[in-house]
Amino acid sequence: MSIARRRGLRARLAITAAAVALLTGSAVLTATTGSAPASAAPATGTSLAGKTIFLDPGHQGGAAGHDLAKQVPDGRGGTKDCQTTGATGVNGVAEHTVNWDVAQLVKAGLESQGARVVLSRPDDTGWGGCVDERAAAASRSGAAIAVSLHADSTTVGTDTTKKGFHMIVPTLPIPDATVNQVQGGEGRKASTIMRDAFLKAGFPAANYAGVNDGIQTRSDIAAVNLTKVPAVFIEMGNLSNPQEAAELAARDGQVKYSMAITDGIINYVKGSTAATIPGVSSPGAATPGTTTPGSTTPGTATPQSSGNDDELSAVLPFIQQLLGTKDPAEIMRLMLTEGQDASAQVLNAMLEVIYGLFGGKLPIG
Numbered sequence: 001m002s003i004a005r006r007r008g009l010r011a012r013l014a015i016t017a018a019a020v021a022l023l024t025g026s027a028v029l030t031a032t033t034g035s036a037p038a039s040a041a042p043a044t045g046t047s048l049a050g051k052t053i054f055l056d057p058g059h060q061g062g063a064a065g066h067d068l069a070k071q072v073p074d075g076r077g078g079t080k081d082c083q084t085t086g087a088t089g090v091n092g093v094a095e096h097t098v099n100w101d102v103a104q105l106v107k108a109g110l111e112s113q114g115a116r117v118v119l120s121r122p123d124d125t126g127w128g129g130c131v132d133e134r135a136a137a138a139s140r141s142g143a144a145i146a147v148s149l150h151a152d153s154t155t156v157g158t159d160t161t162k163k164g165f166h167m168i169v170p171t172l173p174i175p176d177a178t179v180n181q182v183q184g185g186e187g188r189k190a191s192t193i194m195r196d197a198f199l200k201a202g203f204p205a206a207n208y209a210g211v212n213d214g215i216q217t218r219s220d221i222a223a224v225n226l227t228k229v230p231a232v233f234i235e236m237g238n239l240s241n242p243q244e245a246a247e248l249a250a251r252d253g254q255v256k257y258s259m260a261i262t263d264g265i266i267n268y269v270k271g272s273t274a275a276t277i278p279g280v281s282s283p284g285a286a287t288p289g290t291t292t293p294g295s296t297t298p299g300t301a302t303p304q305s306s307g308n309d310d311e312l313s314a315v316l317p318f319i320q321q322l323l324g325t326k327d328p329a330e331i332m333r334l335m336l337t338e339g340q341d342a343s344a345q346v347l348n349a350m351l352e353v354i355y356g357l358f359g360g361k362l363p364i365g
């Protein structure tokens, strides 16, 4: 790409300057976008106005003198370890960092729609609190939904056979009557909607650990046993699986995970039900394992007919198309013609965060 062509592009960019700079890897653009929203939160949507969302990026960057083995209430009348260090991917990526990076993108997407986002930990370097403390913070936040982000590990080595996402829901009943009512009702509903959002985005449901259609029932997860607002506990993928570890560590993969999570949150908070999400019954999404998350082939996502309640579904094929496009002019054309509906706003917000977080390095290709 010539300098002249870059300058030609620059002259035409305003709304999506940062996003296009990100996608083209053009540092020239970023130095001259004083009026562009590169550093300002693009809070242009209102679909989540007045709503609080609690995000818990699982684990933490360091124990900082805290005792991970300290016993804390498990919500079942017993105790469990305060925290764990989290998994490590076969590619060396730390789970806590994957969780943190994806949470930052989800946060940007939610804030672009007017939500107030509360995080369980302030950064990815220090301490983040015991599991019971994080559950208490979620309850105190008054959030419409609390989402815990995790990535699984099935072995310390490489496991090419086990893959896919799952949502962990608590075995019922839960001793605390309030938690039992919330997680047995709204929490279960929110988890199902999140499952559907992952399927719609093309992620396969886990084929291991007794996961049933993307849902796993467990009694030992304090986050869901103790939280008094609807809780969704996501295992995004398996870090022992080389393909999924690569997707979870890569910026384009993280955008796709965060789009699915944001989609699930918005669908739940706006009152959608699983039955109204058309993508669940679509050919590509209904059969876990037949689609390939992380593929850069345009058109592999299944376009959905979208109504006002399902705007984000329309942007998922668009992401695939963007990520498969190497020609900067074509990327710009796509960005400028995508429109300014909620899905485009969310995507732009996420791309701007990636730009800021990762120094404008080209995250794709």
Ligand SMILES: [Zn+2]
Pocket: 058, 059, 086, 087, 095, 149, 150, 151, 152
């Ligand atoms: Zn975890």
